[in-house]
Amino acid sequence: MTVSASKKTEQWTISASQRVIVDPLLDSLVLLTEYFGSPCSSDSLAAGLPMQGHVLTPELLPQAASRAGLAAKLSRKGLNEITPILLPCILLLKDKKACLLRELDVEHDKAIIQLPETGGEETLSIEELEALYVGYLFLVKQEYRGDMGFDVHLHENKSHWLLQTLKDSAPIYRDALIASVLVNLFALVSPLFIMNVYDKVVPNLAFNSLWVLAIGAGIAYIFDLVMRQLRSYLIDVAGKKVDIIVSSQLFAKAVGIPLEKRSPSVGGMAKQLGEFDSIRDILTSATITTLVDLPFALFFLTIIYLVAGDLALIPLVGSFIIIAYTLIMQPKLKAAIEESNKFSGLKHGHLIESLSSLESIKSSGAEGLVQKSWQQMIGHTASWQLKSKKISTSVTNVATFVVQTSVIFVVILG
Template sequence: MMRLSPWLAAPLAAHRATFIKVGIAAVFTNVFALATSLYSMTVYNRIVPNNATDSLIALSIGMAIVLVFDFILRMLRGYFVDVAGREVDAKLGASVFQSLVSMKLANRQASSGAFAGLLREFETLRDFFASATIMALVDVPFVLLFLFVVWAIAGPVVLVPLLMIPVVVAASLVVQPGLDRLAGSVLGAGFSKQGVMVETISGLETVKASAAGTMLRGRWQAAVQESADVALRSRLLSAFATNVAASAQQIVYVGVVLYGVFLIAEGSLTSGSLIAASILAGRCVAPLAQVAGLMTRLSGTRAAYQRLDAFMSAGGEMAEGANPVRRARLEGRITFRNVVFHYPGTTTRVLDDVSFEVQPGEKVAIVGRVGSGKSTVARLVLGLYQPSEGQVLVDGADVRQLHPDDLRRNIGSVLQDVTLFSGSIRDNIALEDPAIDDEELLRLARISGTHDFVGQLAGGYDLRLADRGEGLSGGQRQSIAIARSLGGRPPLIVYDEPTSAMDSQSENALVSRLEAELKDRTFLLVTHRQPMLKLVDRIIILANGKVAAQGPRDDVLRSLAVGQN
């Protein structure tokens, strides 16, 4: 039996009262189902032989009332299930998204497309646990009630549905192991297919420019073929159980009629009782047919749950039960103590015993060759990754002990790969921060250089950006990211190649504007660009993951110039 984790069990348990209402409605609808068969039996046994028209009218009026209430209760039952499903969906969705934004980047291993596909699997869980399951399972206990009534009105005829019930159950159980084996493959194949599609869409310009379409087309076709193959095998197994259940319903009806005719001939059964028994016998098998269909979905749901549970249980940036240090405002001191770091899944040391300190208000550049570990330093300061050994401290506190919200609220950052969000340019700068009004927005835009090109755009600051800022140049995206990083006047600024896509004129203008803006702020800069070094007081050179040299900017630049000569 699958034991549900709290992240799924809690939203379901919160709607116990709703599910109880569904159960009560199910009791009445199943009891009303008896009325139809008893009505038929009474008509054929009592009304027809005696031509009792008045009694038929009275009985039909009563039956009409029952049917009206049955309709109302069925609508209410569906409404209760849908309401519970909607609220469970909302809570699960919020929980899954919160886990996403707070997850450790070290735990992100799949492609973006496959990862997005995994996160959408919560809809499968919601539908299974909060909708289809309830509708099917609440009717199962009434199988015993219908069997008892069939026995009461038709005696040995009850043997027909009794014999078919184990057949339906056995068919569902027989295919379950096979479905369990295929479920993970079906899910994985679907993720692979979505991964290729998302990768192609997000990098369509590069795909076209580099003629990578042939390679990706091959991957897509392979993923589609694999998905189709495993889905076909899964559907065949599912169809077997479902079709057995459907055939069982027909066999029960025919068997009851066949057996009942002989009993009528013997005088031990009336025609009205036979009609009532044939109606109820189908009701005995129908819930099991629904359960058979549900069982075929159980394997896929279990596979989705296991993968989602692994993601939800992996833990976020803060360990469960942790009591992080809360700092409303940081001074901006950065300390690296014997830091060793390698990315998850690798053993190569990107940083190897790195130690340095940046005082509050100091401006420091990290320079070095490609792959020397410069960008990793920026990621560690932001708490995006944790050191494998050693400590990264901000204001004397290990970044692992600081609350991530406090840490990043006090750090304005521009990463090497600039990402803009869907929405307007205004949205991308302000990020819905109420403290950034139009005046502050314009100030930030002028400092970053965004204001220089926004006036030439048709929509201005309200221009809706395409996905990831498509349609803007790399330098324009960097300008918007710089404006965003300065919002809220954070005391610590971390830039990783913030001007790599800018022309020299735009870069020099930006440097002159940033000099005043960065006054009294700690500034950590990763760059290859000479003009940006005007903003720093000290340079740290990294080579092969180690600190090769550090010192005042002018001294380090002179030593580098001498070394090159």
């Protein structure tokens, strides 16, 4: 009985690394990395990705492929549209399966696929493969890196993570800037309409011309409304895209940071990561349109000069005064904001660490010491925030004062 019982308890020994979930897309990508001469493990390709059910999804495959120096693109093609230059590629099959298409010979009715489950090859007929294929595939090639041996010292610096993300959204921002150009052009409608009415229509009582001008101005304002709505929508879309990508990158870097390089204050680190929301607010606001609005200021000054001559010098001088005052106050404002952010991070870190160590604080009777540190941090934060607000408010007030006085001088000299 003892011998038979021992035989029943004997089992195969399988290591933890071998007990893996079948992942057709990830396993196919691993096979492709071996094909292109840069073999990568499934763990290195999928580390930190928000996989669903521990399985790589089609949305995440391009991101995983980029880690191996590969560019992957989802495409919809029939088997007869796949040319030899596109091979090998990953075919999406029914029942959420995938395979690697190595060779395709339509004339001889033969297709060679590589199964991700075993890594082995299998030959199928076109009809058999067509019955499994869902019509979508991933085209995968090595990323273009140029001549790595030429002038390597001039290209050592990697592209900035935020600038590269903005570059990817450049087409959307381009369309938003085009809409801003049209909005600035439509801004000329109101002064031109008023000028023509008082100079031409009123002296001659030309009411027919008045209605023509009014209809034309109304049509222009309708287009202006459409362009403003379109510009706002495009900026929001681009900002959302940048926010998702940047937030994912920041969280991945925060999770993957070496422990010896981690900030001693968890709360301060969380506050710093949260401060990146301000970047999103800038990218999703109308502030981005100043790239177009500022050059148009010179255009409007030119129009004023053509219509009123030397009167254009008054708004020109006013603009220089505002710019000069802003540049003078900019270093002070920068220093105040930096100090405010520093103490705000310390305050946030102190709060998180105090709440997480509340039991230890109570047991050691350190409530008073913790409260004192909290009040000091609040005082410093409030002081620097007040200073930065005073500086920014002074810039706004000076700009308003210059505009008001410019109107007075225009009326006097005009």
